[in-house]
Amino acid sequence: MSAALPLVFSALLLLPWLSAELAGRCTEQRRARVVAACGALANLLLAGLLVVGFYAREQPSLRFVLPLPGAVALHFALDPLNAPLLLVLSALTASVVLGGPSATLAPQRLRALLRLSALTLLMLASADLLLFALGYGLVLIPTRKLTPDPLQDHAARAVARVFKLYQWFGLSCFLCALAMLGAALGPRIWLAGSLQLDVAAFSPTLQTWVFALLICAALARMGLVPLHSWLPAALEQGSLLSIAFLASMRTGFYALARFTIPLFPQLSESAQPFLTALALCSAVYGALLALAQHDLRRMVGFLIVSQSGIMLVGLTLGDAHAAAGTLLYWLGFTVATMGLSLMIAALRARTGSCDMRALGGLVRRVPQLSAHFFLFGLATIAVPGTIAFPAEDMLIHGALEAHPLLTLAMIVAMVLNAVTIVKAFAHTFLGQPRQVRLVQGTLADLLPRERVASIALLVALICGGLFPQVLLDAQAQAAERLAHVQHESEHARR
Amino acid sequence: MSPIAFIALAAPLFPALAFFVIGASLLFGAGGQHVVGSERGDRRELTFVRLTSLTFTAAVTCSLTTCIWFLAHADAPIHVALGDWFGTHGYGFEIDFLIDSLSAPMMATVAILCALIGRFSATYLIREPGQPRFYLLLCLFATGMLLLVMAGSLDLLIAGWELVGISSMLLIAFFHERTFPVRNALRAFVIYRSCDIGLLAGTVLMHHYFHSAGFAAVFGPEHWTRSTSSFDAVGATFTCLCLLFAAMGKSALFPLGSWLPRAMEGPTPSSAIFYGALSVHAGAYLLLRVHPLLDAAPVARVVVVALGLVTALHGTLVARVQSDVKSQLAYATTTQVGVIFVELGLGLPRLALLHLIGHAFVRTLQLLRAPNAMQEALVLRAHAQRTGLPANAPHPSWLSPFLYQLALERFHLDTIWERGVARPLLSLSRALDALEQKWFALLTRRGEEQAPSPPLHHPPALSNGKAAQ
Numbered sequence: 001m002s003a004a005l006p007l008v009f010s011a012l013l014l015l016p017w018l019s020a021e022l023a024g025r026c027t028e029q030r031r032a033r034v035v036a037a038c039g040a041l042a043n044l045l046l047a048g049l050l051v052v053g054f055y056a057r058e059q060p061s062l063r064f065v066l067p068l069p070g071a072v073a074l075h076f077a078l079d080p081l082n083a084p085l086l087l088v089l090s091a092l093t094a095s096v097v098l099g100g101p102s103a104t105l106a107p108q109r110l111r112a113l114l115r116l117s118a119l120t121l122l123m124l125a126s127a128d129l130l131l132f133a134l135g136y137g138l139v140l141i142p143t144r145k146l147t148p149d150p151l152q153d154h155a156a157r158a159v160a161r162v163f164k165l166y167q168w169f170g171l172s173c174f175l176c177a178l179a180m181l182g183a184a185l186g187p188r189i190w191l192a193g194s195l196q197l198d199v200a201a202f203s204p205t206l207q208t209w210v211f212a213l214l215i216c217a218a219l220a221r222m223g224l225v226p227l228h229s230w231l232p233a234a235l236e237q238g239s240l241l242s243i244a245f246l247a248s249m250r251t252g253f254y255a256l257a258r259f260t261i262p263l264f265p266q267l268s269e270s271a272q273p274f275l276t277a278l279a280l281c282s283a284v285y286g287a288l289l290a291l292a293q294h295d296l297r298r299m300v301g302f303l304i305v306s307q308s309g310i311m312l313v314g315l316t317l318g319d320a321h322a323a324a325g326t327l328l329y330w331l332g333f334t335v336a337t338m339g340l341s342l343m344i345a346a347l348r349a350r351t352g353s354c355d356m357r358a359l360g361g362l363v364r365r366v367p368q369l370s371a372h373f374f375l376f377g378l379a380t381i382a383v384p385g386t387i388a389f390p391a392e393d394m395l396i397h398g399a400l401e402a403h404p405l406l407t408l409a410m411i412v413a414m415v416l417n418a419v420t421i422v423k424a425f426a427h428t429f430l431g432q433p434r435q436v437r438l439v440q441g442t443l444a445d446l447l448p449r450e451r452v453a454s455i456a457l458l459v460a461l462i463c464g465g466l467f468p469q470v471l472l473d474a475q476a477q478a479a480e481r482l483a484h485v486q487h488e489s490e491h492a493r494r
Numbered sequence: 495m496s497p498i499a500f501i502a503l504a505a506p507l508f509p510a511l512a513f514f515v516i517g518a519s520l521l522f523g524a525g526g527q528h529v530v531g532s533e534r535g536d537r538r539e540l541t542f543v544r545l546t547s548l549t550f551t552a553a554v555t556c557s558l559t560t561c562i563w564f565l566a567h568a569d570a571p572i573h574v575a576l577g578d579w580f581g582t583h584g585y586g587f588e589i590d591f592l593i594d595s596l597s598a599p600m601m602a603t604v605a606i607l608c609a610l611i612g613r614f615s616a617t618y619l620i621r622e623p624g625q626p627r628f629y630l631l632l633c634l635f636a637t638g639m640l641l642l643v644m645a646g647s648l649d650l651l652i653a654g655w656e657l658v659g660i661s662s663m664l665l666i667a668f669f670h671e672r673t674f675p676v677r678n679a680l681r682a683f684v685i686y687r688s689c690d691i692g693l694l695a696g697t698v699l700m701h702h703y704f705h706s707a708g709f710a711a712v713f714g715p716e717h718w719t720r721s722t723s724s725f726d727a728v729g730a731t732f733t734c735l736c737l738l739f740a741a742m743g744k745s746a747l748f749p750l751g752s753w754l755p756r757a758m759e760g761p762t763p764s765s766a767i768f769y770g771a772l773s774v775h776a777g778a779y780l781l782l783r784v785h786p787l788l789d790a791a792p793v794a795r796v797v798v799v800a801l802g803l804v805t806a807l808h809g810t811l812v813a814r815v816q817s818d819v820k821s822q823l824a825y826a827t828t829t830q831v832g833v834i835f836v837e838l839g840l841g842l843p844r845l846a847l848l849h850l851i852g853h854a855f856v857r858t859l860q861l862l863r864a865p866n867a868m869q870e871a872l873v874l875r876a877h878a879q880r881t882g883l884p885a886n887a888p889h890p891s892w893l894s895p896f897l898y899q900l901a902l903e904r905f906h907l908d909t910i911w912e913r914g915v916a917r918p919l920l921s922l923s924r925a926l927d928a929l930e931q932k933w934f935a936l937l938t939r940r941g942e943e944q945a946p947s948p949p950l951h952h953p954p955a956l957s958n959g960k961a962a963q
Contacts, residue, residue, distance in 0.1 A: 292927040390580045394582070426677075431673050455522070
């Protein structure tokens with residue numbers, strides 16, 4: 001099994017490309033979906049095998065090096081930080097392909113979605129800033145098909161422009177940081193994976209600039225305040241499932257945890273108050289704005305902003321409990337947010353609207369859809385029995401040990417998010433229909449394939465909530481390392 | 495593990511199991527597609543009733559056995575630690591239960607009342623479309639409440655507390671096709687959640703000041719009303735005040751009690767068990783559980799007494815001017831809960847426990863009889879005419895017109911909540927949203943004509959969704 005790991009790893013990275021091309025070539029939509037679903041399920045199987053194989057080896061991490069001509073090599077890693085994420089990513093891809101509404105998953109869009117998944121896998125598997133930057137930049141190509149069509153109308157054109165503005169800003173920051181590192185390191189940047197780089201020898205100014213640029217790139221991709229405006233707008237006007245996929249995997253957060261903080265521990269320590277303040281602002285600001293939304297898609301956008309803020313608080317505190325809670329929170333909220341997005345997409349396919357002011361009274365018409373929406377909602381408000389409960393518990397305990405007052409702001413954001421979700425459910429599914437034309441006729445409840453996809457995600461959330469220690473153990477080393485990096489730098493500074 | 499501990503631990507397992515069975519059958523099965531009144535629908539209804547009856551019978555047996563055993567032996571508390579549910583180095587969420595002379599009678603109370611309500615609802619909610627949902631939520635509530643009273647630590651108590659809150663909110667919105675129950679459920683949830691901040695903060699403060707949230711670890715193995723441990727007064731005060739804030743929400747203390755009469759929108763059996771008997775007393779139970787800590791915090795005790803007095807006064811005044819029986823009973827409940835808090839603050843925990851249990855049973859009976867109130871009022875009136883006694887109690891002379899008006903307006907608590915909390919919060923979020931829209935317009939350089947979120951823009955509705963799926 002262990003000898004086959006590199007092979008499985010390579011297949012995992014390549015299979016989505018293959019299924020994307022095959023699905024894109026299909027002329028018939030149904031066939032394209034079957035091909036994409038088979039590819040996604042096969043990828044899920046591979047991810048499962050890889051993760052089981054990795055944990056069976058009981059090694060802290062695995063490195064895969066792909067030598068290229070000219071003494072250049074690409075470095076991949078498999079460790080407790082990314083192994084669960086690879087599995088979650090594959091599961092989410094499969095659930096979106098299987099459970100997404102057909103109207104939003106034409107062959108070209110399926111191809112774009114699978115390419116997006118493949119590039120996200122590449123980013124999550126990389127141990128190399130260059131490789132990560134490649135994924136970070138290339139993601140913008142498939143997302144062209146998933147963001148609003150600029151030819152559609154004025155609003156779509158505006159959203160497409162803002163999306164590009166923020167994403168190109170992030171990419172420019174990333175490329176500038178790489179250029180600075182490349183100028184200082186010379187060819188060494190191509191030889192060793194970024195995890196082996198020693199940037200301590202650089203001048204403090206250079207370090208500060210590179211660090212700041214990497215932070216900006218991560219914040220832009222995560223959609224953190226003040227670089228968040230693209231996210232709710234793109235979710236509203238673009239392909240909901242794909243943009244939710246892009247945002248909820250939080251590759252920007254991964255860049256922080258994988259590269260930025262380990263490479264610049266002292267700067268991370270110095271910037272901790274600033275980053276924590278920014279994260280808290282995002283958490284509360286996103287929560288407040290989510291409360292004001294009437295469109296379910298925009299609401300999800302601001303919830304992601306708020307959740308990302310909460311995660312960043314946990315990461316920057318440098319506390320082992322908070323870091324463990326953050327990593328669990330990452331897994332749980334990614335799955336729950338995607339589940340919610342799936343249900344919203346299904347709702348829109350049936351009623352043509354995501355506006356809470358126009359909907360209402362749907363629970364009698366579509367009881368399964370309502371129940372699944374509510375259960376995903378419960379998974380985001382930390383009800384015992386879902387992953388969010390242990391995640392928030394650990395996060396709050398860790399945060400309070402580090403800084404009691406900050407915790408209060410974080411709890412306020414969590415409470416506001418819970419109120420937002422329950423309010424959205426009540427307004428959308430309960431009460432009387434507000435615009436009867438939207439809910440008249442025979443609305444179909446969840447289709448079998450939609451139910452399978454949704455139930456699989458729910459089962460994962462509930463199993464993770466009932467047995468969270470399995471996940472915590474799987475991520476323990478990563479959490480300790482994240483907390484340790486910042487502690488070490490604090491000691492070094494003293 | 496001793497046999498009695500094993501029996502006690504089985505009590506919450508039965509309703510939890512029933513919850514999973516009913517939930518799975520609703521989620522995976524053909525759920526709501528059975529027509530109410532059809533043979534198949536009736537059969538399914540009967541199955542749920544039987545399952546729930548069986549479950550609660552088992553839970554009552556376990557709880558009563560535990561309670562009787564404690565009364566007979568009056569032994570030291572049984573502390574059952576099942577280990578950590580989850581955790582990392584230095585912190586673990588302990589699954590530990592504390593069975594003592596506080597939790598054992600509460601277990602019996604919870605199990606008996608849940609079983610009674612389950613039996614009563616079998617007839618009361620017969621052929622009601624939401625009956626399976628009612629039983630599902632009743633089982634969830636019973637699990638949560640039993641966890642809450644049996645919890646050996648604040649950590650585990652939170653889990654039960656949250657389950658009680660969610661099931662309570664969903665039962666208020668039981669008649670979900672109507673607007674008001676949904677709105678009232680949302681309000682109750684907002685208050686619950688806001689006050690949960692206090693419970694979370696209190697738990698974390700307990701960890702911070704006393705290095706554990708376990709009751710046995712912090713208070714020692716003695717009887718629940720006394721502790722040989724010494725507490726830091728500042729830590730005890732802050733912790734108790736946070737927990738009191740949590741209790742204010744759940745027990746509808748002044749000024750956060752406006753949700754309680756609104757919660758009566760749910761079916762009568764759920765009103766009886768939640769807002770007459772158990773859920774409304776969860777806050778009082780929380781303070782009973784941390785009573786040794788409250789003893790060490792005189793400032794917190796003064797606040798508890800003051801809040802209890804104000805709540806009792808408010809409740810009794812408002813109850814006297816209510817025109818519907820359920821609202822009257824709701825305010826009568828807050829009066830009694832206020833008195834229980836006064837007893838707690840005065841250092842009379844045994845009296846408070848006795849009062850709590852007695853009140854829970856009496857109020858459940860009253861609320862279950864509430865639908866017959868009109869009929870009984872007619873009988874009373876006829877009796878009064880025969881005997882010459884006044885049928886209605888006269889207004890007390892000391893109730894001045896000002897107080898009368900104030901009571902009619904329920905002391906303007908709804909308005910204060912609306913204007914002081916809900917509206918400013920929503921205004922702030924809308925102002926930020928407007929700012930966000932302006933920023934977006936600025937980025938797109940198109941100004942107002944190209945707002946990113948045009949209101950109510952819908953593509954044509956798909957009648958059956960087939961085309962889109």
